[in-house]
Amino acid sequence: MTALVIGFGNPDCGDDAAGPLVARLLAGRIAARVLERHGDALALLDVWEGAALLVLVDAAAPMGTPGRIHRLDLTTDLPRELSVGSVHSFGLPEAVALSRRLGTLPPRVVVYAIEGWCFDVGGTVSAAVADAVGTVAERIATELSG
Amino acid sequence: MAETRRIRVEMLARVEGEGALEVDISDRKVQSVRLSIFEPPRLYEAFLRGRAAAEVPDITARICGICPVAYQMSSAHAIESAFGMEPGPEIRALRRLLYCGEYIESHALHMVMLHAPDFLGFEDGIAMAASHGDLVKRALAAKKAGNTLMCVVGGREIHPINVRLGGFYRLPTRAELSALQPDLARARDDAVGILRWASRFNFPDVERDWELVALRHPTEYPLNEGRIASTSGIDIAADEFDSVFEERHIAHSNALHSVVRARGAYLTGPLARYALNYERLPAHIQALAREAGLGPVCRNPYRSILVRAIETIYVCEEAMRLIATYNPPREAAVPLTPRAGVGAWATEAPRGLLWHRYELDAEGNIRTARIVPPTSQNQPAIEADLLDIATRRIDEPDDVLQLACEAAVRNHDPCISCATHFLKLTVNRR
Incomplete structure (x- = not known):
């Protein structure tokens, strides 16, 4: 039983890279498996099954404050409204909800969501999100060392 | 009143x-x-104009996240046809293998996560998972086998990047493909389990008299090639599409409607493929179909879940056969010599016939492009289906x-x- 950190997002779509960038800062630094993933979140169910603690890091849709950090200690499902709306490509909310019903969700799940600004293909990470990436990495490192 | x-x-x-x-x-x-x-x-047909032919498979793949291979295959074949070349049997087999991966991925997801909840009274596949977890897990495992096949042959599971005109950028090794066999065998068994589970659903007793349109191939269940055929006697090459079919603009839809010029609405997709190619299925898969209550033709749209299961079993076995007989070509891609011309081709996307036509100049740049996807072809038939349901159930409450x-x-x-x-x-x- 281990801790698992997954940085979720497409590294080539602007601020969607927030999750993978946090993962890169943490890889090798903490006593946990650290993975980068993007695409179909349903594929994550096999990846996180068996972990004791799951930390998911993902970019969040713009809500007016790029770089703002949201930390959710998940005892319930993520709001499905957070999903991007393609039935053929399940997002994190669907993957978490499905995994919970299948009995494969780790007993403790923490989600860090970093509000993004621009998600253009080929775009760069905005300054506020880049700052937040470092902050989130430090907070996860501290949380897992405690 | x-x-x-x-x-x-x-x-x-x-x-x-x-x-x-x-x-x-x-x-x-x-x-x-x-x-x-x-x-x-989305204006794909417009912004393809002026682009180099080599870019087309990658651009058109972006039209859809669940059937990008269909777009890559129809476009590559159409352009190769315009250039007057065929990539050879080894490339052909590898393309068919890639298409099998897309079918497994698409059908597994639709059967269990999107379609089955309608028969069992659940809001969605997630709600269904609490009481039908084993079936959901089987579908996810099958989908994963399809994803992995797509990754190995196509470069990644969504919007593959390894397809090019004339073949592929990189050929998979025998070892890479052989490693997929155990998961494909399990996916095949999972699809049989899903077929038997779904065959016990309470299906509404309806029969539709649609004209069914699909590719038909002399020797194999069609994926990449065949003549366009129908249950009303159509039997044409892809470049004759416009002589039989017509796209019409409809005021209430941003998608064009397709009709058979002489008769109107028609249906493409699993029911059409199955009806027109039943005899191309191996005898043991026909036996599984009979065991599930399917005859050689199925005109009940609700039972399409069973036909998708049959097709999933077939493509898993076909993928295993293609891997077992994989003979890597000498070159990953056959060189192409551009020439001015017109090429049209149709392949079978998981949800139906996908027709492409390209007119190219002497340098191999796109002059005009036309793409007729399955859903726009099926819209009139779906509307006819809905009209019948609304008429039969007119007295039922609005929510029902x-x-x-x-x-x-x-x-x-x-x-x-x-x-x-x-x-x-x-x-x-x-």
Whole structure:
């Protein structure tokens, strides 16, 4: 039983890279498996099954404050409204909800969501999100060392 | 006094893309049913003009996240046809293998996560998972096998990047493909389990008299090639498409409607492929179909879940056969010599016939492009289906009628994103 950190997002779509960038800062630094993933979140169910603690890091849709950090200690499902709306490509909310019903969700799940600004293909990470990436990495490192 | 009813579905779930369904009822009669696709036009055909032929498979793959291989295959074959070349049997086999991966991925997801909840009274596949977890896990495992096959042959599971005109950028090794065999064998067994599970569903007793249109191939269940055939006698090459079929602009939809010029609405997809190619299925898969209650032709759209299971079994076995007989070609891609010309080709996307036509200049740049996806072809047949359901169930409460209409749409696994490219239902009763 281990801790698992997954940085979720497409590294080539602007601020969607927030999750993978946090993962890169943490890889090798903490006593946990650290993975980068993007695409179909349903594929994550096999990846996180068996972990004791799951930390998911993902970019969040713009809500007016790029770089703002949201930390959710998940005892319930993520709001499905957070999903991007393609039935053929399940997002994190669907993957978490499905995994919970299948009995494969780790007993403790923490989600860090970093509000993004621009998600253009080929775009760069905005300054506020880049700052937040470092902050989130430090907070996860501290949380897992405690 | 005349009754006026309006039922509105703001967002029809478990269908890809954005659209709306509007049903007008007055004087206890269904006056019209409109499947309105309001997802904005994506203008692929326009921005392909002037692009180099080599870019087309990668650009058109972006039309759809669940059937990108179909777009890559139809475009590559059409352009190669215009250049007067064929890539050879080894490339052909590898393309068929890639297509098998897409079918496994698409059908596994639709059967269990999108379609089955309609028969069992669940809001969605996630709600269904609490009591049918084993089947959901089997579907996810099958989908994963399809994803992995797509990764190994196509470079990644969504929007593959390894397809090029003339072949592939990189050939998989025998060892890479052989490693997929155990998961494909399990996916095949999972599909048999899903078929037997779904065969016990309580299917509405309906038969549709659609003209069924699909590719037909002399020796194999069609994926990449064949003549366009129908249950009413159509038997044409892909470049004769316009002589038999017509695309029409409909005011309420951003997707064009396709009709058979002489007869009107028709249906493509699993039911059509199965009916026109039943004899191409191996005898043991025909036996599984019979065991599930299917005859050589199935005209009940609700039973399409069974046909998808049969097709999933078939493509798993076909993938295993293709891997076992894999003979890597000497070159990953056959060199092409551009020339001015016109090429048309149709392949079978998981949800139906996908026709492409390209006109190219002497340098191999696209002069004109036309893409006719399965969902736009199926729209008139889906509307006819909905008209019949709304008429038969006109006295039922709006919420019940709404669910029935949504389920009827999902029978066809439409991809509205492809057709313009989801769904609001409005029932107006006056």
